[in-house]
Amino acid sequence: MGTPRPYADVIDRLRGAGLRPTRQRIALARLLFAGGDRHVTAEQLHGQAIERDVRVSLATVYNTLHQLTQAGLLREVVVEPGRSYFDTNIADHHHFYHEPTGELQDIPGEKVGVTTLPKPPKGQRIERVDIIVRTRDSLD
Amino acid sequence: MGTPRPYADVIDRLRGAGLRPTRQRIALARLLFAGGDRHVTAEQLHGQAIERDVRVSLATVYNTLHQLTQAGLLREVVVEPGRSYFDTNIADHHHFYHEPTGELQDIPGEKVGVTTLPKPPKGQRIERVDIIVRTRDSLD
DNA sequence: GTGATTGCAAATCTTTTGCACTAAA
DNA sequence: TTTAGTGCAAAAGATTTGCAATCAC
Numbered sequence: 001m002g003t004p005r006p007y008a009d010v011i012d013r014l015r016g017a018g019l020r021p022t023r024q025r026i027a028l029a030r031l032l033f034a035g036g037d038r039h040v041t042a043e044q045l046h047g048q049a050i051e052r053d054v055r056v057s058l059a060t061v062y063n064t065l066h067q068l069t070q071a072g073l074l075r076e077v078v079v080e081p082g083r084s085y086f087d088t089n090i091a092d093h094h095h096f097y098h099e100p101t102g103e104l105q106d107i108p109g110e111k112v113g114v115t116t117l118p119k120p121p122k123g124q125r126i127e128r129v130d131i132i133v134r135t136r137d138s139l140d
Numbered sequence: 141m142g143t144p145r146p147y148a149d150v151i152d153r154l155r156g157a158g159l160r161p162t163r164q165r166i167a168l169a170r171l172l173f174a175g176g177d178r179h180v181t182a183e184q185l186h187g188q189a190i191e192r193d194v195r196v197s198l199a200t201v202y203n204t205l206h207q208l209t210q211a212g213l214l215r216e217v218v219v220e221p222g223r224s225y226f227d228t229n230i231a232d233h234h235h236f237y238h239e240p241t242g243e244l245q246d247i248p249g250e251k252v253g254v255t256t257l258p259k260p261p262k263g264q265r266i267e268r269v270d271i272i273v274r275t276r277d278s279l280d
Numbered sequence: 281g282t283g284a285t286t287g288c289a290a291a292t293c294t295t296t297t298g299c300a301c302t303a304a305a
Numbered sequence: 306t307t308t309a310g311t312g313c314a315a316a317a318g319a320t321t322t323g324c325a326a327t328c329a330c
Contacts, residue, residue, distance in 0.1 A: 020329060022285060042320080057287045062320060076221070082294070082319060084221040096260055105261060113255035117273065118247055120236055124275040127239065131271050133257065135264040160304060162310060182295080197312045202295065222294060222319070 017071030027054040028064050032074070037089035039077065039104040045086075077104060079132055094131035107133065157211035167194040168204050172214070177229035179217065179244040185226075217244065219272055234271035247273065 010029045011021040019025060031048055032038060040048075046061040065086050068074040077085040079097045085104055092109035112131055120126050150169045151161040159165060171188055172178060180188075186201045205226050208214040217225040219237045225244055232249035252271055260266050 020284065022329070024286070055287095059288075059321075060286060063285085078218055078221050081216075081218050081224040082222055084319085096264075098261070098264060099267065107258055111256060111258045113253075114271075115253035115255055116251060118251045120273065120275045121238070121245060123278050124236075124238060125278045127274040127276045129271065129273050131254075131269065133260065133269050134267040135260045136267045138263050138265045160309060162304070164311070195312095198294095199296080199313075200311055203310085224294085 013073065017068065017073055019067055019071065024054070024056045024060050025064055027052075028056065028061065029068070032068070032086075032088050037087070037106055039085045039087050041083060041085055077130075079104065079134075094133070096133050096135055098135050100137060107131070153213065157208065157213055159207055159211065164194070164196045164200050165204055167192075168196065168201065169208070172208070172226075172228050177227070177246055179225045179227050181223060181225055217270075219244065219274075234273070236273050236275055238275050240277060247271070 007026055007030060010026055010033065013033070014021045014025055014029060027049060028045065031045060031052075031054075032040070042058065042061050042065055045065070046056065046058045049056045049061070065074065069076050069086065072090065075087045075090050077087050077095060079085065079095070080102065083102075087104070087106075089106055094107040094109065094112050096105040096107060097103075098105070114129065114131075117126075117129070147166055147170060150166055150173065153173070154161045154165055154169060167189060168185065171185060171192075172180070182198065182201050182205055185205070186196065186198045189196045189201070205214065209216050209226065212230065213228075215227045215230050217227050217235060219225065219235070220242065223242075227244070227246075229246055234247040234249065234252050236245040236247060237243075238245070254269065254271075257266075257269070
């Protein structure tokens, strides 16, 4: 048996992204990629880290989130001015956005059929198609 | 002939929205609704007003944009964290977003076909579907 | 060791707010 | 008048940055 490496999976993921597996990055990555798909703001993630006694500064959380996004391990979702969500689901998919609570919910890519789409302006290529289905409470 | 009213159209539009046609609001509405469809940030609109020697504060521009949005005369488009665009096109439509320049371009609603869409979460109704097609330069 | 990473606090940027002043009705 | 609207400057958030201290390799 080889020497057991703690959090080997997370560390490999960071390494794969070209990021040094520091204490902070490992902790954040564990929080992010532990459960299923998550939608978190920097503030929320920072709060959770603090809760679990992980000493990280908010600045580092922001930096790490952006680094992971750039590496393709996270996706940034913009639904509201002045607040960014980071999505651990990087598969092709879209979102329900419940405006009253600010909650995001994934819609699997295959559940949405976009038939036609015009050609992008000259000299541009499509990078990504984001669909946000904004919802409110039925009674309103 | 009745007494000619300057900017009667704009004034009526504001009145119709329940907004007093003040000097500032008239000027801003004229900038917004003059040409065809426009996508502006508060900062940009403020800049244009100043350029044309209209004395308005940025705070008033923000207030007015939100009032017009609430009245249904404008639509807010969120594509980037920390910056809101206001769209004078209130018809059903979507957007190309050219990431390098931050430019928005309308896609008429009928040019995009969304076939299937899952039911929203229990107790919620769909308010609006926003589709943002993010583009980059072809060569990148 | 040494170069990448972190923390902290300050800086930045967008947007909102409080309040005395001004203007529309 | 009387009440809504405005400007200004200050406040509030979210995010970024500069730089000395710290850590991974």
